[in-house]
Amino acid sequence: MAEILGGIFASHVPAIGNAIARGLQEDPYWKPFFDGFKPIREWLERVRPDTVVAFYNDHGLNFFLDKMPTFAVGAAATYQNSDEGWGLPVARPVSGDAGLSWHVIESLIADEFDVTTCQEMLVDHALFVPLQLCWPDAASWSFRLVPIAINTVQHPLPSPKRCLALGQAVGRALARYDKDARIVVMGTGGLSHQLDGERAGFINKDYDRFCLENLCPKPELLAQHSSLEIVELSGSQGIEVLNWIAARGALGSAGNLEEVARNYHIPISNTAAASVLISDKAHAKRELA
Ligand code: DHB
Ligand code: FE
DSSP: OEEEEEEEEEOOOHHHHHHHHTTOTTSTTTHHHHGGGHHHHHHHHHHOOSEEEEEEOOOSSSOOTTSOOSEEEEOOSEEBOOOOSSSOOOOOOEEBOHHHHHHHHHHHHHTTOOOEEESSOBOOHHHHHHHHHHOSOGGGOOOEEEEEEEOOSSSSOOOHHHHHHHHHHHHHHHHTOOSOEEEEEEEEOOSSOOOSSTTTTOOOHHHHHHHHHHHTTOHHHHTSSOHHHHHHHHOTTGGGHHHHHHHHHHTOOGGGEEEEEEEEEEEETTEEEEEEEEEEHHHHHHHHO
16 A cells, blocks of 8 residues: 655755755755755655655746646656756656556546646756755665646646645545555745845745744645735745645645654745655554554
8 A cells, every 4th residue: 555654845946956966065055954854864764765746846847838737747657857057967867656647647637636647747956956855866766756746837826725635635646546655745845935026035934934833733824825925925936835735735634744854044045945844643653663
């Protein structure tokens, strides 16, 4: 049977990928951010997931403004990266879990989430940066990926409520998967940031704190605002928190969950950078038994 081990929530700023490529993890600018991943990496070494189900947003590498699915699920055997123009080295391809992808897609459609299915899908820094933060040795990557893209780029954006419900539906699909899979859920992007326009550089610590405090125990509070309200509160790219909301939905009821690690550091590039690890208590108990 499939098991959900927990969830990882992480910012995905391209400059982080450049810092990794240049080995700057101990540099004073970067260290407070990278140190947040130590407990996450230790946890991953202990729980050894073989599958990552990741909610993220594409920034124009796979979907451009002319064709923008609100929700898209990858169902490919392999996911390639490509040059995105940030100066990042192109990441190595990552294997897909097409069997699990199709199971999730069938379950979502039965649940009336009419997602776009992608048998070919380039994935951008929004996935590769968090993967590199969690597993720095890319040569040893043995996990398989199910990417789920949420449109956080082109208005109209999906509502936080709908993203929470999407995540909950993905969680139900994972719980019903009858093949062995040790699954970690991931949500990438955020927290508050705005890259352009009059409010370029905008960060809202109070709203970020609200998100971090409520993510594990009361995710429905993050879904109380509309997407446009979140753009106001968090910046036009801070709305990437939709990916966190969906990933949190997939982890299910708060009673089964425990926040294990949290880090918040301002700024990384233009972004209030954060990482959170939430583990499933039932899984932790089974491991101890
Ligand atoms: C930055 C943040 C992002 O989320 C992104 O996708 C690109 C750039 C930044 O802060 O530079
Ligand atoms: Fe982004």
